Amino acid sequence: MSDSSHLQGWRDWLNRRYQITPLVEFLHHKEVPKGPHSMVWYYLGGTTMFFFVVQVATGVLLLMYYQPGEATAYESIRYLTTKVPFGWLMRSVHCWSAHLMIISLVTHMFSTMMLKAYRPPRELTWVTGYILFALTLGFGFSGYLLPWNKLAFFATSVGTDLVKSVPLTGNWLLQVLRGGPDVTANTLYRFFALHVVILPLAFVGLIGIHLLFVQRQGMAPPLGAKVAPRGIKFFPSFALRDLLLWLACLMVLLVLAVFVPYGPGIPGMDWELGEKADPLAPAFPGIKPEWYFLWEYQLLKEFPPHLLGMEGPQLCLLVVSLLLGIWAIIPWLDRKAQRDQPSPGFSDFGWGAILFLTFLTLKAWDIGATKPAAAAASLKAIS
Amino acid sequence: MGAGVAIIGVRFVVHGHRWFFLTGAALLHVILHGLLGLSYLAAGLIAAVLAAISVAVFAFRNGGARINSGGSP
Numbered sequence: 001m002s003d004s005s006h007l008q009g010w011r012d013w014l015n016r017r018y019q020i021t022p023l024v025e026f027l028h029h030k031e032v033p034k035g036p037h038s039m040v041w042y043y044l045g046g047t048t049m050f051f052f053v054v055q056v057a058t059g060v061l062l063l064m065y066y067q068p069g070e071a072t073a074y075e076s077i078r079y080l081t082t083k084v085p086f087g088w089l090m091r092s093v094h095c096w097s098a099h100l101m102i103i104s105l106v107t108h109m110f111s112t113m114m115l116k117a118y119r120p121p122r123e124l125t126w127v128t129g130y131i132l133f134a135l136t137l138g139f140g141f142s143g144y145l146l147p148w149n150k151l152a153f154f155a156t157s158v159g160t161d162l163v164k165s166v167p168l169t170g171n172w173l174l175q176v177l178r179g180g181p182d183v184t185a186n187t188l189y190r191f192f193a194l195h196v197v198i199l200p201l202a203f204v205g206l207i208g209i210h211l212l213f214v215q216r217q218g219m220a221p222p223l224g225a226k227v228a229p230r231g232i233k234f235f236p237s238f239a240l241r242d243l244l245l246w247l248a249c250l251m252v253l254l255v256l257a258v259f260v261p262y263g264p265g266i267p268g269m270d271w272e273l274g275e276k277a278d279p280l281a282p283a284f285p286g287i288k289p290e291w292y293f294l295w296e297y298q299l300l301k302e303f304p305p306h307l308l309g310m311e312g313p314q315l316c317l318l319v320v321s322l323l324l325g326i327w328a329i330i331p332w333l334d335r336k337a338q339r340d341q342p343s344p345g346f347s348d349f350g351w352g353a354i355l356f357l358t359f360l361t362l363k364a365w366d367i368g369a370t371k372p373a374a375a376a377a378s379l380k381a382i383s
Numbered sequence: 384m385g386a387g388v389a390i391i392g393v394r395f396v397v398h399g400h401r402w403f404f405l406t407g408a409a410l411l412h413v414i415l416h417g418l419l420g421l422s423y424l425a426a427g428l429i430a431a432v433l434a435a436i437s438v439a440v441f442a443f444r445n446g447g448a449r450i451n452s453g454g455s456p
Contacts, residue, residue: 348402356409
């Protein structure tokens, strides 16, 4: 019996039980639209998912050695990175892929925004993507505490402290998040449960819905194309290109993990284990969160303790919530895009957001930033 | 600041965009805060108010309906 008749036999066997012919037909006819814009943007969702799969695979391997607990968390990570064969590599790949996943996700979100791919009928695809982005940040935040080192401990103390600023329920939320008034082993258990059970379940469910929407409606055609233009076949042309890109991502990931195992050393992108957390030790100065939270950290620092009859952090949280709320409902606000017309006002909003976030992040890194007083003095000297 | 100017320049020259109220506001914010030494919030308030006025004037002059017709996409 030849290979093709073997394959046909399997297909018939499956078809009799699960009626897969419509699915095969769908895959045969599915196309990715071509247009004046670059096809590159269509691959970013796939790369984000690839990094998530790497996260799950390496996370499971880390889980075989990691033991949550005040007396065991730090020690188990130290044992993993110093004694377990290739344990350091697994941790390095896990950390690098987390950062690369966020870079890929942010680029995916902004490219969707600029290409107006959120326009009808894809509003809910945008919303599910937005929630997936929030969950990814949740992964980053909860995973940061797990090594139970000094930096993670104090960064989590500062980060969770912000929850207090939520009106009315702030203190209650803080108790729920920390499992008490302070960051203790209870917080570690909660963050561990969040990181390895709650968030992955929510993420996998939502990614299923997101992918279902994308498969059902197809990828967004270029703006202004009344009829979806002819594109390339999803299967096998696009799928094989996707696979090739994943392979390239894996190469980059491995090179980074092997040659820069503890991160590039930039504040917020550094995962050297360092010293064990000591809840009784005084917080050391200059604690900064992961790079993707730096903009918020810097914005908080810019607000005075009290402003307009409110606490500074409370007002800051209000401003950030307002901006994030606007970002979530963009498909309904952008009326021009709803009519399949260019909406440069919203493109400008996207670029403005990129500049706003970049400037705050650079300032938090002290890159290109001068002290206001020093800047004023130097300007005075010039004039 | 260089990044802001580069983004506006590329959008203007390569993509033919003509809408820079919000990117301009973000850039003005940096100039006021980083170069002229104004506090972050004061600089942000000035930039936001100027952006809001510019958008309102533009919308008023263009009759609202053409507010989003300055470039692509």
